[in-house]
Amino acid sequence: MRTAKGSGEGSAELLIEGVAKRFGDVVALDHVSLQVAQGELLTILGPSGSGKTTLLKVVAGFEAPDAGRVTVGGADITALPPAKRDIGMVFQNYALFPHLSVKANVAFPLEMRNVGKAEIDRRVGEALAMVELAGYEARLPKQLSGGQQQRVALARAIVFNPRLLLLDEPFGALDRKLRETMQLEVRRLQRRLGLTTIFITHDQEEALVLSDRIAVMNKGAIQQIATTTEIYERPANDFVADFVGESNILHGTMSAPGLVALPDGRKLMVDSEAAPGARVGVLMRPERFAPGGINEFTGEIVEAVYLGTSFKLRLACEGGQELLVRQPARGALPAAGTTITVGIDPEAIHVF
Amino acid sequence: MSRRLLVAVCALIYFFLMLPLLVVFPISLSSAPYMQFPPPGFSWQWYERYLDDPQWIDATWRSLYIGGATAVLALLLGVPLAFSLVRARFRGRALLDRLALAPIIVPTIILSVAIYGLFAKLKLIGTWYGLVVAHTVLALPFVVLVIAAGLRDFDRSLEQAAEGLGASRWKTLMRITLPLLRPSLVSAGLLAFISSFDEVVVALFLAGANMTLPKKMFDNIMMEIDPTIAAVSVMQILLVSVVLVLIGRFGRGLRDSAR
Numbered sequence: 001m002r003t004a005k006g007s008g009e010g011s012a013e014l015l016i017e018g019v020a021k022r023f024g025d026v027v028a029l030d031h032v033s034l035q036v037a038q039g040e041l042l043t044i045l046g047p048s049g050s051g052k053t054t055l056l057k058v059v060a061g062f063e064a065p066d067a068g069r070v071t072v073g074g075a076d077i078t079a080l081p082p083a084k085r086d087i088g089m090v091f092q093n094y095a096l097f098p099h100l101s102v103k104a105n106v107a108f109p110l111e112m113r114n115v116g117k118a119e120i121d122r123r124v125g126e127a128l129a130m131v132e133l134a135g136y137e138a139r140l141p142k143q144l145s146g147g148q149q150q151r152v153a154l155a156r157a158i159v160f161n162p163r164l165l166l167l168d169e170p171f172g173a174l175d176r177k178l179r180e181t182m183q184l185e186v187r188r189l190q191r192r193l194g195l196t197t198i199f200i201t202h203d204q205e206e207a208l209v210l211s212d213r214i215a216v217m218n219k220g221a222i223q224q225i226a227t228t229t230e231i232y233e234r235p236a237n238d239f240v241a242d243f244v245g246e247s248n249i250l251h252g253t254m255s256a257p258g259l260v261a262l263p264d265g266r267k268l269m270v271d272s273e274a275a276p277g278a279r280v281g282v283l284m285r286p287e288r289f290a291p292g293g294i295n296e297f298t299g300e301i302v303e304a305v306y307l308g309t310s311f312k313l314r315l316a317c318e319g320g321q322e323l324l325v326r327q328p329a330r331g332a333l334p335a336a337g338t339t340i341t342v343g344i345d346p347e348a349i350h351v352f
Numbered sequence: 353m354s355r356r357l358l359v360a361v362c363a364l365i366y367f368f369l370m371l372p373l374l375v376v377f378p379i380s381l382s383s384a385p386y387m388q389f390p391p392p393g394f395s396w397q398w399y400e401r402y403l404d405d406p407q408w409i410d411a412t413w414r415s416l417y418i419g420g421a422t423a424v425l426a427l428l429l430g431v432p433l434a435f436s437l438v439r440a441r442f443r444g445r446a447l448l449d450r451l452a453l454a455p456i457i458v459p460t461i462i463l464s465v466a467i468y469g470l471f472a473k474l475k476l477i478g479t480w481y482g483l484v485v486a487h488t489v490l491a492l493p494f495v496v497l498v499i500a501a502g503l504r505d506f507d508r509s510l511e512q513a514a515e516g517l518g519a520s521r522w523k524t525l526m527r528i529t530l531p532l533l534r535p536s537l538v539s540a541g542l543l544a545f546i547s548s549f550d551e552v553v554v555a556l557f558l559a560g561a562n563m564t565l566p567k568k569m570f571d572n573i574m575m576e577i578d579p580t581i582a583a584v585s586v587m588q589i590l591l592v593s594v595v596l597v598l599i600g601r602f603g604r605g606l607r608d609s610a611r
Contacts, residue, residue, distance in 0.1 A: 060512075060516055061515075061516070062512050062515075062516075081515070082512070082515040082516045083515050083516070083517075083518050083519055083520055084518075085516070086518075087516060088516075088517075089513070089516045091509050091512075091513060092509075093507075093509060095507070095509040095510050095512070095513035097510060097513075097514070097528060097532075098510075098532065099531050099532055108514070108517055108519070108527075109517035109518050112517060112518035112519045112523065113518055156517065160517070160518070
């Protein structure tokens with residue numbers, strides 16, 4: 001197996017440069033460029049129709065781009081057929097061969113590479129042990145549960161030491177508990193083998209759990225590529241702020257250094273270096289509000305939901321502003337109709 | 353009330369469909385020297401006469417291998433045709449799609465006359481392989497229909513997976529696509545076989561001295577009429593039934609294919 005390297009550092013193993021693809025009038029990929037470092041797990045996060053699946057297909061070789069280049073380890077693979085790319089892929093529906101046993105499924109990529117029989121036995125055994133499916137060799141895919149099928153698909157994708165691992169929304173069909181187990185397991189395996197990995201999902205929570213970095217896509221273009229905390233704490237634009245996590249997004253103008261004037265006349269103290277006069281977006285995460293914050297908002301509770309660890313409150317503030325606020329669940333759930341005041345500190349507000 | 357009516361109507365229809373069998377089966381076991389219903393007694397004599405007559409046996413073998421060869425040829429032509437109709441995008445695909453079904457639409461007698469004219473020039477009349485070619489024309493639409501239906505339901509991500517794992521197009525076809533299409537291939541092949549094994553019109557025109565079983569039966573009825581024909585019918589029905597059971601067991605149901 002390839003040796004693991006530190007994630008996020010290293011040289012760019014996968015390089016996507018200016019890849020464009022259109023289907024008729026629909027622009028699926030609008031000159032997308034990104035890099036994935038050796039051993040890194042990069043998540044491409046986006047709603048359906050954002051182009052993330054098309055991008056994955058271009059990397060895998062199932063779609064030819066209209067323009068642009070894909071290189072792996074310095075070699076241009078843009079024109080190579082899928083069979084010659086040495087990329088392991090886990091499909092959304094797993095795509096296990098229904099007529100072949102678990103063992104034959106996992107052995108398939110090795111057979112295609114003319115690996116000797118004894119070597120195949122050894123490596124298939126190893127891969128199945130890695131996904132904790134030793135003993136299931138003779139079963140057919142339909143005799144396995146969804147989680148087990150997924151493990152087989154994963155074993156099949158890594159058994160031939162691919163240069164790149166692609167995961168296309170692999171957890172969508174699993175129930176919540178199993179999904180969380182599998183996420184951690186995939187992450188553990190990916191780290192252990194040092195596999196350069198692209199993971200596709202529309203689930204922002206999943207993206208935050210799994211990734212080294214996240215590329216948020218919308219309308220065929222990458223909106224932001226950054227580490228998970230960066231994406232959450234300092235989104236680049238409205239779309240990213242809104243798509244990842246719960247958010248309150250306002251727009252205003254910098255009226256003085258560190259001061260944003262909102263359309264309703266209020267002023268917010270922020271921690272920003274934007275020049276006075278600049279139009280800015282303001283992001284306030286619901287959980288960053290606290291009773292004693294510097295910027296105060298007073299409003300009537302329109303909706304209060306108990307979520308176990310927290311209360312989720314929807315406030316109708318003076319001036320018509322709606323605000324989503326989360327508070328630690330202590331004491332009784334505040335009743336709708338009550339008026340409360342919450343505050344948020346300048347450092348907790350992100351200006352973009 | 354309406355349910356009972358439905359059951360009654362269905363029973364009546366089944367009775368109507370089965371009626372010839374209900375007559376043919378007893379007559380084939382009749383002890384009488386001529387067609388008589390109900391038969392006066394039991395005997396195997398008509399089966400014995402069939403088995404002892406080299407002409408009958410000869411015709412049966414011929415029908416079997418012509419049917420087999422027709423199935424093979426129809427698959428060899430029909431499978432690639434179905435692939436291109438379902439998967440390829442080319443000019444005139446819609447036209448070819450309709451043309452592939454033409455042999456079902458054109459009356460068999462017209463087709464027979466046309467083929468007769470052509471084969472007379474090519475000196476294919478009276479040859480068994482000429483008949484195979486003609487039967488293949490008739491069987492092709494069934495093969496194309498069944499295989500195309502199987503291909504339309506085929507999950508292409510399996511082929512992508514195979515290619516992504518390092519399989520060439522050819523390996524993907526041999527290891528993944530065709531094995532998974534096996535039920536459709538079995539159904540198509542057996543249907544092609546039956547369509548040839550039962551076929552009489554084209555055989556009347558083209559077989560010449562080389563009797564196929566249906567043609568021999570036809571001639572037998574014209575010349576002399578004795579219960580041998582009933583015995584032959586019963587055996588033919590049994591063979592076709594076995595084939596239909598095989599389709600049900602190993603093939604893709606015709607119900608799934610009708611789309």
